[in-house]
Amino acid sequence: DTAVSQTPKYLVTQMGNDKSIKCEQNLGHDTMYWYKQDSKKFLKIMFSYNNKELIINETVPNRFSPKSPDKAHLNLHINSLELGDSAVYFCASSQRTPNTDTQYFGPGTRLTVL
Amino acid sequence: DQQVKQNSPSLSVQEGRISILNCDYTNSMFDYFLWYKKYPAEGPTFLISISSIKDKNEDGRFTVFLNKSAKHLSLHIVPSQPGDSAVYFCAASASSWGNEKLTFGTGTRLTIIP
Numbered sequence: 001d002t003a004v005s006q007t008p009k010y011l012v013t014q015m016g017n018d019k020s021i022k023c024e025q026n027l028g029h030d031t032m033y034w035y036k037q038d039s040k041k042f043l044k045i046m047f048s049y050n051n052k053e054l055i056i057n058e059t060v061p062n063r064f065s066p067k068s069p070d071k072a073h074l075n076l077h078i079n080s081l082e083l084g085d086s087a088v089y090f091c092a093s094s095q096r097t098p099n100t101d102t103q104y105f106g107p108g109t110r111l112t113v114l
Numbered sequence: 115d116q117q118v119k120q121n122s123p124s125l126s127v128q129e130g131r132i133s134i135l136n137c138d139y140t141n142s143m144f145d146y147f148l149w150y151k152k153y154p155a156e157g158p159t160f161l162i163s164i165s166s167i168k169d170k171n172e173d174g175r176f177t178v179f180l181n182k183s184a185k186h187l188s189l190h191i192v193p194s195q196p197g198d199s200a201v202y203f204c205a206a207s208a209s210s211w212g213n214e215k216l217t218f219g220t221g222t223r224l225t226i227i228p
Binding site: 004040041042043044045048056090092102103104105106107108 | 148155157203218220
């Protein structure tokens with residue numbers, strides 16, 4: 001059973017389009033994340049939701065909008081795609097504790113914007 | 115400004131020998147550190163972590179050492195096995211920030227030579 005799953009695994013689209021990436025976790029965690037890994041392989045957090053509430057929003061263009069229908073799902077919608085959005089996007093989840101945070105990652109979605 | 119640095123982009127080690135991966139950080143607020151392992155086309159997989167109240171944590175073949183005064187941590191793998199060949203990411207978080215925000219290094223590609 002996959003703990004954190006993402007769909008699709010690959011996404012190729014034209015500039016200007018709107019697309020969504022879905023993420024689901026079956027670990028019972030209360031916190032979910034979206035990360036972007038750019039061409040330099042730098043993995044950087046974009047958003048974090050705890051129990052459907054946004055708790056981290058790093059400096060990300062407002063073309064990116066996360067949506068959390070329940071605590072097991074965190075989807076990422078991207079409007080008006082640009083070339084620079086091409087990257088691998090990872091979803092992750094964790095159980096929020098006072099002193100530690102071990103995040104479990106999905107397999108990633110490789111987005112290519114043409 | 116990169117707060118977590120892995121200065122060696124790659125490392126090759128003979129099978130059976132010790133692999134030592136290094137990580138430096140600049141932010142003294144970080145108090146929890148993790149190592150992740152990543153295979154191609156997969157998401158990062160949690161390996162081992164350490165809290166700043168400790169200077170060593172061991173799990174099987176993997177040991178993480180933390181030197182707070184030097185703001186340095188290292189991951190030791192002994193003995194190294196071919197399946198250890200992967201990219202290793204160091205990550206850090208601060209409990210005062212709620213621990214949800216992981217800051218990653220750029221990774222070190224470890225190759226185990228049979």
